[in-house]
Amino acid sequence: MDCSQAGAMLDELALDVLPGDRRTALLGHLEGCPGCRHLLDELSETADALLLAGPVVTPPAGFEDRVLARIDTPRPRVGAQAGTGTRARAHTRFRLLAAAAAAAVLLGTGGLAGAHLGGSSGGHEFQTVQLISATGADIGDVSTYDGTPTWFFMRLEGPLPNGTYRCVLDVDDGRTVPIGSLWAANGHGGWGEHVRVDPRHVTAARLLDASGATVATARLR
Amino acid sequence: MASAAPPDRLSYEALLAGLTFGDAEAGRVFIRRFQSRVFGLAQAVLRDPVLAEDVAQEAFLRAWKHGQSYDPRRGTVAAWLLRITRNLAIDALRLRRAEVMDPDVLAALAPPSDISVEDAALTSEAAGAVRRALRSLPEEQSRALMLAAFYGRTAEEISRFEAIPLGTAKTRVRLGLSRIRALMTTTAEEA
Numbered sequence: 001m002d003c004s005q006a007g008a009m010l011d012e013l014a015l016d017v018l019p020g021d022r023r024t025a026l027l028g029h030l031e032g033c034p035g036c037r038h039l040l041d042e043l044s045e046t047a048d049a050l051l052l053a054g055p056v057v058t059p060p061a062g063f064e065d066r067v068l069a070r071i072d073t074p075r076p077r078v079g080a081q082a083g084t085g086t087r088a089r090a091h092t093r094f095r096l097l098a099a100a101a102a103a104a105v106l107l108g109t110g111g112l113a114g115a116h117l118g119g120s121s122g123g124h125e126f127q128t129v130q131l132i133s134a135t136g137a138d139i140g141d142v143s144t145y146d147g148t149p150t151w152f153f154m155r156l157e158g159p160l161p162n163g164t165y166r167c168v169l170d171v172d173d174g175r176t177v178p179i180g181s182l183w184a185a186n187g188h189g190g191w192g193e194h195v196r197v198d199p200r201h202v203t204a205a206r207l208l209d210a211s212g213a214t215v216a217t218a219r220l221r
Numbered sequence: 222m223a224s225a226a227p228p229d230r231l232s233y234e235a236l237l238a239g240l241t242f243g244d245a246e247a248g249r250v251f252i253r254r255f256q257s258r259v260f261g262l263a264q265a266v267l268r269d270p271v272l273a274e275d276v277a278q279e280a281f282l283r284a285w286k287h288g289q290s291y292d293p294r295r296g297t298v299a300a301w302l303l304r305i306t307r308n309l310a311i312d313a314l315r316l317r318r319a320e321v322m323d324p325d326v327l328a329a330l331a332p333p334s335d336i337s338v339e340d341a342a343l344t345s346e347a348a349g350a351v352r353r354a355l356r357s358l359p360e361e362q363s364r365a366l367m368l369a370a371f372y373g374r375t376a377e378e379i380s381r382f383e384a385i386p387l388g389t390a391k392t393r394v395r396l397g398l399s400r401i402r403a404l405m406t407t408t409a410e411e412a
Contacts, residue, residue: 018375
């Protein structure tokens with residue numbers, strides 16, 4: 001398949017309506033053709049924009065409660081014992097594949113914005129703090145929830161070099177707790193993890209490069 | 222110390238992470254932010270509010286179960302969730318062997334007046350530009366594009382539905398999508 005033949009099918013692939021046989025052939029071509037992949041990305045973005053411009057209709061009253069009730073229903077897990085919806089997922093990790101960019105140590109003192117969502121159960125709350133690079137740029141954010149389970153989520157939206165970065169939490173008793181790795185690609189990336197650390201005692205969340213140097217920090221306290 | 226900021230500071234990705242972790246409060250906020258868009262798309266495809274709610278509920282369950290597979294390189298959280306919704310709605314249509322396809326779903330694209338604050342945040346200028354671009358297309362291109370984008374119909378199916386040659390169906394979809402792309406680019410450059 002050449003680019004001309006591929007180009008005649010890219011729109012159907014972007015709209016997810018390309019039949020299986022032609023789809024397989026096209027995917028084979030795309031693997032070795034950055035130009036067609038770029039065009040596919042553009043058309044896929046347009047196809048997404050069509051859905052995003054779709055109708056917006058308020059659902060019947062109680063919709064969100066009915067969804068949450070189904071989420072709380074026990075269900076089997078692959079490779080793990082069954083449990084309640086919340087407990088069964090307590091150790092779930094959440095990774096967003098993305099891009100990254102470089103940096104150096106940070107430790108900026110300004111621009112630390114937090115977001116507190118009211119109404120959280122049991123007095124728990126969300127908090128979102130900006131992730132600041134060594135040069136002082138806002139390159140993402142860190143969100144926390146001090147409920148059950150407690151979780152942290154680090155989001156990168158800024159220029160760091162592509163690669164893998166370690167995510168760590170600094171605790172006020174002097175410990176540094178690793179919570180996983182963030183894969184950065186083209187300026188995007190994310191990592192979330194359930195943790196057994198009380199967020200009220202976490203002073204900062206940091207991204208470390210391969211050498212262990214801090215490339216970005218979010219100060220939570 | 223962290224200072225207070227508006228609740229919408231919590232990113233869609235973080236809310237999806239919270240939902241995936243089984244965090245009820247994050248899940249509630251996530252559902253509030255997207256429910257009107259998910260339900261609206263399901264209803265536009267199915268034309269049946271009861272079935273549309275079933276599909277919309279299932280879409281959020283899929284997001285909960287498969288949130289870890291979300292890849293931001295392939296689109297936004299909203300687009301990912303709406304693709305899930307569209308595919309579920311199409312499956313529901315096929316299960317019922319229903320032929321309720323109405324490419325004039327365009328008529329429903331006008332933003333409603335009763336949307337929530339959360340949904341209003343998603344009803345962006347970009348969405349307005351797409352709607353305007355759709356309305357500027359020749360009717361036959363718009364219909365073919367709607368059949369593919371919202372009803373998941375292949376060129377072969379569009380050919381039969383519209384009683385037109387297969388090549389014509391493919392051309393209409395391709396030109397329609399390309400035209401939307403061009404108009405979106407022009408709008409972005411003018412902004």
